[in-house]
Structure formats: structure tokens, C-alpha cells
Amino acid sequence: GEDVEQSLFLSVREGDSSVINCTYTDSSSTYLYWYKQEPGAGLQLLTYIFSNMDMKQDQRLTVLLNKKDKHLSLRIADTQTGDSAIYFCAEREDTDKLIFGTGTRLQVFP
């Protein structure tokens, strides 16, 4: 079945860039998403990318998609302590269902 994988942890210094990576298996994915989850809260949509795009930039966020390698990344420029959270990538199948990755816990230290 479809699978989405992420590394579990990432630790960065405040002001540096963070890069969170995600690999997926379903080549028919139409849209891919990045969500942010703060402690004890629901998921908040950060950004998304259509499968025929290579890159999307939205303020401090840059999404890169390598469709050949089925690799998605989220770069956060000038990472702040408020960026500390769990980040999930998700792919949308042809239907309305989303397949989520395991989540990457980003810790930002001063």
C-alpha cells in the first residue's frame, strides 16, 4: 500500500534554516501537503504543492518536489523558536483521502 516516510527528529539553532524531508510511494499523488502540529493541538495546514510543480515558495517556507525520486522537502528559513512543532507531510490520492507521514519533531534551540 501507499507509504509516506519522514525522519522523526530534527534539531536546529535559532536563525538557521531547517529542512524537513519526506518520501512517498504513490506516483499518482495529485497534491502534497505540509501540516504543522503544536503540542496538544490539531494539525494546521502550512502549504501544499501540485504534483506537476517542482518548487513553491511562501514567505519563509520553500517546498521542493522531486517527482522522479518521490521526494518532498520543506525548508524553513530563519527558523524561530515558535517553529518548534511536529511537521507532517501528506499525499492526496485520487480520492479525498490523505496519507500522512509519521511526522518530524523540529526542535529549535537558542
Place this chain on the structure above:
Amino acid sequence: DGGITQSPKYLFRKEGQNVTLSCEQNLNHDAMYWYRQDPGQGLRLIYYSQIVNDFQKGDIAEGYSVSREKKESFPLTVTSAQKNPTAFYLCASTTYPTGGADTQYFGPGTRLTVL
């Protein structure tokens, strides 16, 4: 404000009891979803509903039940048959059929603990 509400935020249950988690949305979304979140495992789909009076099992439906009598509401019952119910439960909704970049919007979650 439009959004998804879940209640209660924290819920404690004794073994052998059924409990019902509430999920309400005023986004006029047709589709609603229930996920379970465990540490290091991401989100797993329990049940989903694309239209009133209809719902489908997700990947881990055993020990759970749902109803969809109203478009706005999609309650989840955790039954005594669920062997390990302690988890964080998230409800989500979206338009259906899903078009363009439409995606799911999430409620704040309910943390269920079995004592």
C-alpha cells in the same frame, strides 16, 4: 468564525466503558474524518463519511463506531472492544468531491486516557 470543534479536550475512561467523542463543523463540508494519533506513528484513519447517513471504515476501524445523522456532526464512539484506546483523536473535514488543492481541516483534538 468557521471551524471544527471537538469535545471534550480531555477524557478519562475506565476499562469496559464506551465513550463518545464529539466533532462538529460549521464549514459546510460534506466529508468528515476521524484519525487516531499515537507517538511516532503519525495519523491513522479510523472512519470517514462523505455524505450524511453514509460512512466507511478506515484502516483501524475495529473497536470504534460512528454515525452521520447531520452534515455538521460526526461523533465517534470508542467501545470496550478497542484493546488500546489511549490516544489523541483528531477530527477533520473537507469538501467533497475534493477539487483543486482542497484539503482537510482539523479540529483541536481529544486526548482519551483509559484508567
